[in-house]
Amino acid sequence: MQFSSSLLENAVSEFAKLPGIGKKTALRLVLHLLKQDTGDVNNFSEVIARMRSEIKFCQRCFNVADADICSICANSLRKQEIICVVENIRDVIAIESTQQFSGTYHVLGGVISPLDGIGPDQLTIESLVSRVQKEKTEELIFALNPTIQGDTTIYYIQKKLSPASIGHPLNLRVTTIARGIAFGGELEYADELTLGRSLQNRMPVDKYVSG
Amino acid sequence: MQFSSSLLENAVSEFAKLPGIGKKTALRLVLHLLKQDTGDVNNFSEVIARMRSEIKFCQRCFNVADADICSICANSLRKQEIICVVENIRDVIAIESTQQFSGTYHVLGGVISPLDGIGPDQLTIESLVSRVQKEKTEELIFALNPTIQGDTTIYYIQKKLSPASIGHPLNLRVTTIARGIAFGGELEYADELTLGRSLQNRMPVDKYVSG
Numbered sequence: 001m002q003f004s005s006s007l008l009e010n011a012v013s014e015f016a017k018l019p020g021i022g023k024k025t026a027l028r029l030v031l032h033l034l035k036q037d038t039g040d041v042n043n044f045s046e047v048i049a050r051m052r053s054e055i056k057f058c059q060r061c062f063n064v065a066d067a068d069i070c071s072i073c074a075n076s077l078r079k080q081e082i083i084c085v086v087e088n089i090r091d092v093i094a095i096e097s098t099q100q101f102s103g104t105y106h107v108l109g110g111v112i113s114p115l116d117g118i119g120p121d122q123l124t125i126e127s128l129v130s131r132v133q134k135e136k137t138e139e140l141i142f143a144l145n146p147t148i149q150g151d152t153t154i155y156y157i158q159k160k161l162s163p164a165s166i167g168h169p170l171n172l173r174v175t176t177i178a179r180g181i182a183f184g185g186e187l188e189y190a191d192e193l194t195l196g197r198s199l200q201n202r203m204p205v206d207k208y209v210s211g
Numbered sequence: 212m213q214f215s216s217s218l219l220e221n222a223v224s225e226f227a228k229l230p231g232i233g234k235k236t237a238l239r240l241v242l243h244l245l246k247q248d249t250g251d252v253n254n255f256s257e258v259i260a261r262m263r264s265e266i267k268f269c270q271r272c273f274n275v276a277d278a279d280i281c282s283i284c285a286n287s288l289r290k291q292e293i294i295c296v297v298e299n300i301r302d303v304i305a306i307e308s309t310q311q312f313s314g315t316y317h318v319l320g321g322v323i324s325p326l327d328g329i330g331p332d333q334l335t336i337e338s339l340v341s342r343v344q345k346e347k348t349e350e351l352i353f354a355l356n357p358t359i360q361g362d363t364t365i366y367y368i369q370k371k372l373s374p375a376s377i378g379h380p381l382n383l384r385v386t387t388i389a390r391g392i393a394f395g396g397e398l399e400y401a402d403e404l405t406l407g408r409s410l411q412n413r414m415p416v417d418k419y420v421s422g
Contacts, residue, residue, distance in 0.1 A: 001307075
C-alpha cells in the first residue's frame with residue numbers, strides 16, 4: 001500500500017500489528033478515526049495508554065484490577081472460601097457474565113504445557129497452594145479448558161495439595177465444571193470424546209439442573 | 212460483559228466504538244495490548260493521537276498530507292497536468308497501489324447524493340473547477356464508483372467546466388476509467404448492467420491492453 005502521508009502510514013501499521021487486523025482493516029479503522037473529533041481520538045489514545053500503564057494484577061487472585069486487590073476479592077458479599085481456578089482473565093469475564101458464581105477466582109496465567117515451554121513455575125500455582133492453606137478454602141472449582149494440558153494442570157495442583165505434599169490433610173472439596181454435550185448442541189455433531197465422556201459421567205435426572 | 216477493572220472496561224468500550232469491532236473482539240485486542248510492553252502500547256497510543264492532530268489535507272488536491280501540499284502534488288516527476296478525480300483517500304491509495312498512474316489527484320470528499328444530504332457545496336468541486344482553469348489541466352480522469360451518484364457528479368462537474376458556464380472553451384480531455392467485466396471475472400456471474408454496458412462500450416482488439 002502506498003501512502004501520501006507518513007502519519008497515516010504509521011497509524012495504519014500500528015493498527016495492523018493487532019491480532020486479526022490486516023492492512024486493509026487497519027486503514028479502514030484509521031480513516032474512521034480521522035473523521036472523528038480530535039478530542040475523541042485523544043481520549044481513545046489516552047484510555048489505551050492509561051490502561052496499559054496503570055492496570056494492576058490482584059495480589060490475591062491475579063485477576064486484572066484497578067488497585068492492589070481486585071473488586072471481586074474486595075467484595076465481602078462474595079464467598080471468599082470458594083475459589084474458581086481459571087486459565088486467564090477472559091475466562092473470569094466469561095464466568096462473571098453467567099452471573100451464576102458468587103465465589104472468588106484464581107487466575108493461573110495459563111496451563112502446564114511442556115511443548116510450549118510452560119512449566120508450573122511460570123504459573124501462579126505456588127500462590128494458589130499457599131492461598132488455599134492460609135485462607136482455609138472450602139472448595140476449589142477447576143474451570144480449565146478440557147484439554148490434556150488442562151487435565152495435567154488439575155492433576156499437578158491436586159498432587160501439590162495432597163497430604164503427602166503439605167504434610168497434613170486439608171478439609172477441601174475439589175471439583176471441576178461439568179463437561180458434556182452443550183445446551184442446544186446436537187448429539188450427532190458432538191465429537192466422540194465428549195459424547196463418550198458424557199455417557200461415563202451420566203447423572204441421575206433428579207440431580208440434574210436444566211438451563 | 213462484567214469487568215473487574217474499570218481501566219480495562221474503558222479500553223474495551225473505546226475499541227468497541229470502532230466500525231466492525233464488537234465487544235468480544237475489542238476485549239481480545241485490549242488483552243493483546245495488555246501483554247505488550249508499556250513502551251510499545253504508549254507508542255501505539257501516541258501514533259494514533261499524533262495522526263489525528265497533525266495530519267493535514269493537501270491544499271491543492273485534498274489528499275491527506277504531512278505538509279500543506281501532499282507528497283504526490285509536490286513530486287515534480289508526476290504529470291501535474293493530468294488530474295484523476297476520486298471520491299476519497301481510500302481510492303487514492305487503491306490507484307497508487309496499481310503503480311499505473313503518474314498524474315495527480317483531486318479528492319472530492321464524496322459524491323453528489325441529495326438523499327444523503329450531500330450537495331455540490333459539501334464537496335471540493337469548486338476548487339477543482341478553478342484548479343483546472345488556473346493550472347491549464349490537459350486531462351481530467353474520473354475514477355468514481357459506477358453508481359447513479361457517481362454519474363451525477365461527473366455530469367455536474369462537466370457542466371461546470373463547459374464553455375456556457377465559464378465563458379470560454381477549455382482545451383481539456385475528460386475521460387472515465389474503463390468499466391466492464393473484471394479480469395478473472397466470469398461472464399455468467401456478471402450483473403446485467405455491467406454486461407450490457409460492456410457490450411455497448413466494446414473496443415477494437417488491437418487497442419485493447421490486456422492485464
